[in-house]
Amino acid sequence: MSITKLIIGLTLSTLAAAELSGCAKSIALQITNIYENGDTNFHYDYCENLHDGRGFTAGIVGYCTGTGDAWD
Numbered sequence: 001m002s003i004t005k006l007i008i009g010l011t012l013s014t015l016a017a018a019e020l021s022g023c024a025k026s027i028a029l030q031i032t033n034i035y036e037n038g039d040t041n042f043h044y045d046y047c048e049n050l051h052d053g054r055g056f057t058a059g060i061v062g063y064c065t066g067t068g069d070a071w072d
Helices: 003-017 022-037
Strands: 047-049 056-058
Antiparallel strands (some): 047 056
């Protein structure tokens, strides 16, 4: 694991465990959007079958119906 991924993982873990202010939450979600969607826009209305064997992918973090994480 690279040091960058480790730092990002630790930072996001710390953020997840802490109560975030409105601004901090917005920044954390925008960072997530960059990695998931390639931009900082919120894609709450996104839903698509990517034909990758994981069913429909939806939401800002790509929950999948085929893996069950969209139902949790």
